[in-house]
């Protein structure tokens with residue numbers, strides 16, 4: 001059963017607007033934001049990567065208490081790595097000792113597991129039956145694809161190159177998010193160790209439209225109705241927007257992060273591996289600047305993500321943006337600070 005390939009993906013999902021308000025794990029995609037986006041006629045999403053099965057179920061219940069409209073759940077495809085060698089951890093501890101001292105944190109203890117149990121997360125998704133299941137960082141294993149199809153849950157994969165899009169199409173996904181280099185947050189590159197292909201959204205769309213047959217969703221730097229129009233004209237069936245929604249009232253974006261996002265005239269962003277070990281785009285800050293100069297002290301993903309969690313948490317608690325991952329896309333312009341419905345209404349006013 002390929003639920004979405006034959007006609008318009010978004011008509012089939014019953015959406016009023018061809019918009020996915022991006023799954024943003026780590027706080028920004030609150031249940032309030034996902035529900036508000038869905039209630040306003042877009043597809044709201046849960047960024048469930050850092051949540052265990054119980055938290056995913058709680059989130060879905062909270063969304064369903066607020067709206068009966070469809071929403072999606074998003075997870076990271078796991079790339080489990082062996083335990084990181086003690087000398088590498090030691091180097092990482094040394095390189096970050098000053099920050100932990102400034103933040104009054106104890107010495108870190110890094111132990112396996114470095115990430116949530118994917119199979120338990122995925123079973124929660126099967127039980128909850130969201131309108132869509134989306135994922136990043138690779139292919140969903142074939143048995144999981146079969147189980148999702150059996151449960152009638154459409155699948156959306158994420159690609160940063162034509163090759164990744166081809167592999168996703170062959171794996172049986174129903175739609176593909178094309179993530180341009182401009183995108184905020186983690187780059188969806190399949191191989192965590194690979195260099196970034198750095199293909200912007202326009203080029204990626206040009207390469208994939210006409211070649212990839214499943215519906216394409218454009219993501220990366222989309223901020224205005226003009227950007228949406230351009231992506232649809234270039235052949236996308238829908239857009240996925242993250243950064244534009246980060247300052248909405250319902251977003252779970254922390255106070256120091258919000259403050260940085262709203263500092264104008266522009267948000268200076270670049271990609272870094274400093275926070276998680278995987279490339280991700282965010283606003284430049286002290287942690288990124290200093291750690292990028294010490295690549296040998298950055299652990300592989302997802303170990304680095306777990307390793308820096310205490311630093312990011314303490315930075316947030318102190319109200320400091322210096323050690324926080326300030327994920328943001330390269331799109332320019334002031335961010336909307338009203339309701340998500342207000343922003344969606346404005347984006348699709350004509």
Ligand SMILES: Cc1cc2nc3c(=O)[nH]c(=O)nc-3n(C[C@H](O)[C@H](O)[C@H](O)COP(=O)(O)O)c2cc1C
Nearest residue numbers: 022024025047183184185220221241242243327329
């Ligand atoms: C704060 C933040 C967190 C993100 N977390 C996720 C995530 O958990 N899963 C995912 O597939 N994409 C995630 N993304 C990427 C978005 O899906 C999307 O590709 C991106 O936001 C599009 O670019 P834009 O931010 O310029 O709109 C995140 C983006 C941001 C800004």
